[in-house]
Amino acid sequence: MHKLQVELGERSYPIYIGRELLADSALLAEHVVGTQVVIISNDTVAPLYLDRLRAALGERELVTEIILADGEQFKSMDTLNEIFDRVLTDRHSRSTTMIALGGGVVGDITGFAAACYQRGVKFVQVPTTLLSQVDSSVGGKTAVNHPLGKNMIGAFYQPQAVLIDINTLSSLPSREFAAGVAEVLKYGLICDAPFYRWLQEQMPKLLAREEAALAEAIERSCACKAEVVAADEREGGLRAILNLGHTFGHAIETAQGYGNWLHGEAVATGMLMAMELSARRGWIDREEVKGFRDLLLAVNLPVRPPSEMTPGQFLDLMGRDKKVLDGRLRLVLLKSMGEAVIVDDATESELTDLLEHFLKAA
Amino acid sequence: MHKLQVELGERSYPIYIGRELLADSALLAEHVVGTQVVIISNDTVAPLYLDRLRAALGERELVTEIILADGEQFKSMDTLNEIFDRVLTDRHSRSTTMIALGGGVVGDITGFAAACYQRGVKFVQVPTTLLSQVDSSVGGKTAVNHPLGKNMIGAFYQPQAVLIDINTLSSLPSREFAAGVAEVLKYGLICDAPFYRWLQEQMPKLLAREEAALAEAIERSCACKAEVVAADEREGGLRAILNLGHTFGHAIETAQGYGNWLHGEAVATGMLMAMELSARRGWIDREEVKGFRDLLLAVNLPVRPPSEMTPGQFLDLMGRDKKVLDGRLRLVLLKSMGEAVIVDDATESELTDLLEHFLKAA
CATH class of the missing domain: 1.20.1090.10 (Dehydroquinate synthase-like - alpha domain)
Known part of the structure; x- marks a missing residue:
């Protein structure tokens, strides 16, 4: 496992890169504190990884799973509202932690939901696509789209940690993998x-x-x-x-x-x-x-x-x-x-x- | 004119308290920089003060006026979306400044809109009710309501300045004035x-x-x-x-x-x-x-x-x-x-x- 640190003063946080991190109970225990958890994923990723993540989180007082439809078109204010409805109905307090399990869409919308819910709760990124692992999960840019422009509504809001489990890439469709390579090339x-x-x-x-x-x-x-x-x-x-x-x-x-x-x-x-x-x-x-x-x-x-x-x-x-x-x-x-x-x-x-x-x- | 400072490091800002501040061109020029301005008010306050504020802002490249219906029930995600629609349609850039001209509802929703629009643009509070002058305009709490709870969706987001024009209180209905006195009593x-x-x-x-x-x-x-x-x-x-x-x-x-x-x-x-x-x-x-x-x-x-x-x-x-x-x-x-x-x-x-x-x- 490799560890990098994003240096942002009191908002600093680690990025972990390694194998089977989403099943790493000790790592999760360290970064998902508190008894309340909201896991946000999508209907492509959840069937593959949600059970393992949930098991690795151990016993918690309150766990809400929110499975979004997969796709950029769902990175919208409407989806955001659905998240707030669920989290409020389940009565998550300000000490809850939101976990984004998925690609950039899940990460961006979860981060923005965490930034706004009760004016800010903790969140952890568990990116499962190459693109989100190298780009959107790091740096605190969160947002939803608007019909008049992409990522127009959002916040700068840093996660507690980013857990990059490279094993999740084995299930990534070729087209999405290639899209991630584009961002890798960008850094070069x-x-x-x-x-x-x-x-x-x-x-x-x-x-x-x-x-x-x-x-x-x-x-x-x-x-x-x-x-x-x-x-x-x-x-x-x-x-x-x-x-x-x-x-x-x-x-x-x-x-x-x-x-x-x-x-x-x-x-x-x-x-x-x-x-x-x-x-x-x-x-x-x-x-x-x-x-x-x-x-x-x-x-x-x-x-x-x-x-x-x-x-x-x-x-x-x-x-x-x-x-x-x-x-x-x-x-x-x-x-x-x-x-x-x-x-x-x-x-x-x-x-x-x-x-x-x-x-x-x- | 009295001046207080809210000490928050790089997010510090002044509070001005005095007469006719919303018509003070020099003060506005100092705190509303840039050529783009969005003024958000409501249909009670705008007829009384908007023209004076707008005149005091002088010539600007792009000024959008958004007049909301008056009332706490409009402090909603729907109203927020209307603001984003207008501001995006008029193509305000990330360097725009949003001005809240009104009471707590206008201030809270404008502040939250400013916090989220393009992940954060500048905003200035011009509170016109006693309650907003002593409470909601200071401190950076912004939010909208959700059917399941008040102020559940929001952000901590500080303004550039708070301009408290005590003359605006002359037009405040007695019931609202009394409501503001409640918060004044709170500080005591x-x-x-x-x-x-x-x-x-x-x-x-x-x-x-x-x-x-x-x-x-x-x-x-x-x-x-x-x-x-x-x-x-x-x-x-x-x-x-x-x-x-x-x-x-x-x-x-x-x-x-x-x-x-x-x-x-x-x-x-x-x-x-x-x-x-x-x-x-x-x-x-x-x-x-x-x-x-x-x-x-x-x-x-x-x-x-x-x-x-x-x-x-x-x-x-x-x-x-x-x-x-x-x-x-x-x-x-x-x-x-x-x-x-x-x-x-x-x-x-x-x-x-x-x-x-x-x-x-x-």
Whole structure:
């Protein structure tokens, strides 16, 4: 078992990475204190892991299990209300702990529910998808979607601990695994060029889900994320680099309706678009764009936005993105491989050219 | 103009108390930075003050006015969703500032909307009722109600500043003014016995809304609140003393449906019940209970819970209160005049006796 620490003063917490962690009674006892527990999962993950987690939690006075329908489209205010209804009906007090057992959707909505229930109760992340293990479970971003924009309603709210059980990846469908690899690649691109080169070499092992490769990829990803979050918890500046590809990606997700494209898929295409723009500005070599595109294809990730989207629609949706500050669109680009930069000087014509390039290819 | 500071490290902020503050352009310019503003008010307050506030804000790129229906029953998730719909439709960015112009309901829901919109935007409190000026606008408690409990969904989220314009009290209906006096009395009871004696003496001037008496009462109340909040922002312990009368009061509000009893009215009766219990324990003199009851009658505040409530209903609703920790009901009582204490050892029979006493009298 490896342990990393997210350094946030009184809100610091550990990330554990290892085998069979969700059945580790001692670890759970250490981080799920108190007698009341709410386990939130979904109808895909719960049949696989809920019983083991529940058994490992031991005897508790009050345990409420909430099984959501699986899918990004359920990361909504309506689902949030259902959670509050259940937790209030069962009379959970302010000393309850909410446990998120599932992927990013479960983690985001559980974290936000924990942030708001009685103005904040403890929560623990047990992410079961690669994407949530390397990204959404770490850093305290919680949210639900709104019909007018993704993750628009949420909170910065840190968990008590993150328990990454790499064995849960064995049951992950290939498409979701690939979506997680997109975020792993992101860390290489934005802050760790040697890790990116390692990924280029080791991708076959990672795709074969070899344990050593998985553990290494997850740990290096989490280390990068933990470092960025520690430096800028509430995204005053630096943290925004974690959004490489996300502004384009969110536009795709919003246009398609939540749940049609996976988040990681949209981000993969978005990162490719951001790299293309970076190459057009002369910051990275054009060969790197091609190399990244080849890598995405090898992972079976999309390299083009949906063909029915138009540049105008893209710009419109991007203008609603959270990364707009005082009317200026902010984009994360690469100044070099392993070094991200935030720009707010992209012109409409520069973006339209880029979008036409990708949409024509689509 | 008087200025107090709520000391919360990087979340510190000033409280201003004075005349015509909502038309003070310089003060607003100092605390409402950026070009985007959302003003949230209600249909009672907006016709009286919104134009002046808006004029004092000067030219801004984007101003959205959201006028809610007046009343506690609109402090709901539905209203919150309406706010998000409007703010997203108008495309407010993360750098917007939300201004709460109104009483506690407007302040609580605006603060919670600001806490959640894009995971947190700036907000400024411009409270226009006595209750919100001395209580809910200070300290960062934000929330909406749930059918199963008051303030169950919310956040601790501090404003940028609180602007208390005492002139707005001239338009406040007597019943609401009295409800605010209940919270003013609370501060005397829990942390400032000399202030309580002052209130006993000066009540006629306060009820006549003499400016000097108002400013003094508000400032001493805010000073007490600021001190308690600075010591315990997230209600780990001490801050709970601000809930004197609230556990009984919330039960009344929930039983009656939000909006039938004013919050201050329910708290007034709840404080009398807490004082009676304190006297039964021998902590305060029985004469003090009688004196407080006379004071409530002089202010025209209720001294009995609704006659149709039963002890069982009370206990049931109190068991759902946020102040329950691991199944034990916590109550704020008075150890002496001006000194509050939190107890968790009230027995069911002690409470039933107390409730029967009050309900028999009702």
